[in-house]
Amino acid sequence: MSAIEERFGPYGGRYVPETLIAALDELTAAWIEAREDADFVARLELLRRDFIGRPTPLYLAQRLSERVGSKVYLKREDLAHTGAHKINNALGQALLAERMGKPRVIAETGAGQHGVATATACALLGLECVVYMGTEDIRRQAPNVERMRLLGAEVAPVEAGARTLKEAVSAAIRDWVANVETTHYVIGSAVGPAPYPALVRDLQRVIGEEAREQSLAAEGALPARVIACVGGGSNAIGIFSPFVADAEVALIGVEAAGEGLDTLRHGASLGAGSTGVLHGSLSAVLADEEGQILEAHSVSAGLDYPGVGPEHAQLRDTGRATYVSISDRQALAAFGRLSRLEGIIPALESSHAIAWLLENPGESGFDVLCLSGRGDKDLAEYLEQTGKGAGG
Amino acid sequence: MTPLSNSGEAPGSHPPAPVTAVPTTGEERIAGAFREAREEGRAALMPYMMAGFPDRESSLAVAAAYVDSGADLIELGVPFSDPLADGPTIHDAATKALEAGATLATTLEVCRSVSERIPVVLMIYANMVFAHGGAAEFARLARAAGAAGAIIPDLPLGEAEDVREAFAAAGLALVPLVAPTTPPERRARICAVARGFVYVVSTVGTTGERAEVPASLAELVAATKADAVTPVAVGFGIGTAAQAAEVGRIADGVIVGSRLVRATAGAGSPQAAADAVAGFLSEARVALAE
Ligand SMILES: Cc1ncc(COP(=O)(O)O)c(C=O)c1O
Numbered sequence: 001m002s003a004i005e006e007r008f009g010p011y012g013g014r015y016v017p018e019t020l021i022a023a024l025d026e027l028t029a030a031w032i033e034a035r036e037d038a039d040f041v042a043r044l045e046l047l048r049r050d051f052i053g054r055p056t057p058l059y060l061a062q063r064l065s066e067r068v069g070s071k072v073y074l075k076r077e078d079l080a081h082t083g084a085h086k087i088n089n090a091l092g093q094a095l096l097a098e099r100m101g102k103p104r105v106i107a108e109t110g111a112g113q114h115g116v117a118t119a120t121a122c123a124l125l126g127l128e129c130v131v132y133m134g135t136e137d138i139r140r141q142a143p144n145v146e147r148m149r150l151l152g153a154e155v156a157p158v159e160a161g162a163r164t165l166k167e168a169v170s171a172a173i174r175d176w177v178a179n180v181e182t183t184h185y186v187i188g189s190a191v192g193p194a195p196y197p198a199l200v201r202d203l204q205r206v207i208g209e210e211a212r213e214q215s216l217a218a219e220g221a222l223p224a225r226v227i228a229c230v231g232g233g234s235n236a237i238g239i240f241s242p243f244v245a246d247a248e249v250a251l252i253g254v255e256a257a258g259e260g261l262d263t264l265r266h267g268a269s270l271g272a273g274s275t276g277v278l279h280g281s282l283s284a285v286l287a288d289e290e291g292q293i294l295e296a297h298s299v300s301a302g303l304d305y306p307g308v309g310p311e312h313a314q315l316r317d318t319g320r321a322t323y324v325s326i327s328d329r330q331a332l333a334a335f336g337r338l339s340r341l342e343g344i345i346p347a348l349e350s351s352h353a354i355a356w357l358l359e360n361p362g363e364s365g366f367d368v369l370c371l372s373g374r375g376d377k378d379l380a381e382y383l384e385q386t387g388k389g390a391g392g
Numbered sequence: 393m394t395p396l397s398n399s400g401e402a403p404g405s406h407p408p409a410p411v412t413a414v415p416t417t418g419e420e421r422i423a424g425a426f427r428e429a430r431e432e433g434r435a436a437l438m439p440y441m442m443a444g445f446p447d448r449e450s451s452l453a454v455a456a457a458y459v460d461s462g463a464d465l466i467e468l469g470v471p472f473s474d475p476l477a478d479g480p481t482i483h484d485a486a487t488k489a490l491e492a493g494a495t496l497a498t499t500l501e502v503c504r505s506v507s508e509r510i511p512v513v514l515m516i517y518a519n520m521v522f523a524h525g526g527a528a529e530f531a532r533l534a535r536a537a538g539a540a541g542a543i544i545p546d547l548p549l550g551e552a553e554d555v556r557e558a559f560a561a562a563g564l565a566l567v568p569l570v571a572p573t574t575p576p577e578r579r580a581r582i583c584a585v586a587r588g589f590v591y592v593v594s595t596v597g598t599t600g601e602r603a604e605v606p607a608s609l610a611e612l613v614a615a616t617k618a619d620a621v622t623p624v625a626v627g628f629g630i631g632t633a634a635q636a637a638e639v640g641r642i643a644d645g646v647i648v649g650s651r652l653v654r655a656t657a658g659a660g661s662p663q664a665a666a667d668a669v670a671g672f673l674s675e676a677r678v679a680l681a682e
Pocket of ligand 1 (some may be wrong): 084085086110111112113114188189190200229231232233234235236270301302347349351372373374
């Protein structure tokens with residue numbers, strides 16, 4: 001097996017304090033070793049099956065397909081244990097932490113899904129867990145905060161800046177700088193310094209591997225399009241990755257347009273950002289002409305981030321993947337629509353992908369859409385944003 | 393030590409700026425400052441400050457007070473939105489400076505105001521260097537403001553080569569950092585390419601005052617000195633004159649950051665800010681000379 005990528009074209013790298021370099025080297029070595037260790041792989045596969053509930057179904061969404069006017073399968077990551085794809089990464093990294101002999105795990109979370117997934121994996125393995133979360137996200141994702149605490153994790157509130165995901169990542173990195181010898185940082189998306197973007201992709205690749213096999217089993221063909229929402233880009237890179245070599249499959253990433261790309265209140269780093277360094281890697285970021293990182297905005301906490309994984313920046317530049325965006329309003333409408341059409345309440349993040357599909361029916365074959373998570377956590381925010389009371 | 397070069401002045405006062413017609417590189421200026429301190433039999437004192445904090449006028453006053461109260465070099469922080477190597481004190485100062493409207497131009501103005509009298513080393517995060525036209529263009533801007541060097545805390549060995557070369561071509565020294573977690577073989581490689589000085593991070597952590605100087609520091613500094621051809625300065629966590637003196641006994645230079653930023657934060661006016669830092673610096677200078 002090849003080494004782990006440090007760069008994706010010009011993007012990626014390790015723009016972090018010197019203090020962390022030794023730990024990043026250690027993590028790189030641990031992952032190269034672990035993924036070739038039959039015992040480790042067997043343990044991960046068993047837990048994927050019996051703990052996470054993999055493979056997740058590839059579900060033909062009949063009523064959604066009728067509404068869109070083309071055939072759509074949903075890759076049901078919402079049915080993974082803890083309700084989102086985040087557990088694929090968190091479990092893999094927690095196993096690595098255990099293997100490296102690090103008794104303490106830290107994580108950041110936006111929507112709370114990655115925090116819950118990490119808290120869950122730490123409970124399973126008996127590791128200490130601290131999750132950094134912006135206080136604005138603590139407000140809008142309250143049910144997940146209670147879940148993390150119930151699972152034995154400490155939720156550390158972050159007051160800096162806009163009190164959302166960017167500041168939570170920064171706080172986690174600072175904790176890691178101070179406690180690197182005993183602590184593993186389970187980053188929640190395909191972002192950060194090398195080896196994280198490649199490590200997280202490797203752990204999320206299972207989504208795409210299953211979806212590719214399931215597509216061939218169900219249709220005897222590959223999908224025309226694979227569609228996923230993009231925050232930091234982990235569910236998208238996970239489902240895209242096994243299809244990258246299939247040139248006939250279009251890859252479409254859906255970013256958050258928030259209140260509009262012309263308003264500065266959005267999360268579309270690939271569509272409307274510039275090249276810069278955030279949280280340890282060179283990639284597409286939202287920054288001003290001075291190089292100050294801007295606050296992102298999205299109604300969905302998981303897409304409310306001014307950066308994106310470096311591999312997506314490369315896929316954009318090479319034209320292999322296409323990145324589009326969907327506004328808060330469109331995502332909220334799709335949230336309600338999928339709930340009523342299919343009896344599936346999608347995460348507000350995933351609702352961005354649904355919203356794009358509703359407006360862009362397929363022209364041939366069938367599509368696969370990554371339903372990255374379930375939307376129970378978003379109910380209160382949905383009701384507040386749409387002004388709908390119960391039964392509305 | 394050559395008696396002639398010893399100014400013989402009381403600690404706390406700074407020798408008048410040498411009148412130089414020959415343009416010197418930043419590296420030479422930094423070396424000169426360390427040499428002068430060494431010839432006085434003490435470590436160089438390098439206070440840190442945040443440009444534009446709490447406002448432009450105060451930071452200009454603080455820079456002037458540093459020169460007048462015995463600093464040998466100044467480390468000038470450039471306010472950035474996401475300073476990952478900094479603890480709460482300096483992070484907050486950056487946030488407030490940005491809120492008060494500070495830009496790179498503010499930093500360069502502060503730099504220009506003192507750079508004829510003292511070598512200034514900028515502390516700037518990588519994204520700001522890239523955003524200002526890249527390494528070569530940034531170096532040109534910094535040199536035009538008289539900066540002697542720059543520390544980029546999120547540009548470790550492995551990412552720094554192009555930047556180091558572009559800076560060197562412009563006469564701006566790229567000062568690298570060594571951490572307690574840096575393996576010996578890597579430390580040697582960092583020291584081999586250091587310009588100006590090597591910045592030893594005293595503790596595993598972000599910037600901020602600490603109760604004690606770690607016991608392992610002496611060993612780390614000695615090992616770094618053995619690897620380096622440049623002077624070796626220590627920063628992160630030094631917050632009292634006694635700690636400065638303790639570190640000054642083992643290192644060529646002592647960097648004091650959060651303690652002074654905190655003093656500035658509490659002051660209500662440019663004059664009060666200048667007075668607050670001058671008091672601490674004079675005390676540290678005396679302690680270093682003992
Ligand atoms: C359900 C769900 N989908 C998507 C995302 C966005 O992250 P990523 O782009 O890494 O998949 C999140 C992040 O919290 C999430 O919870």
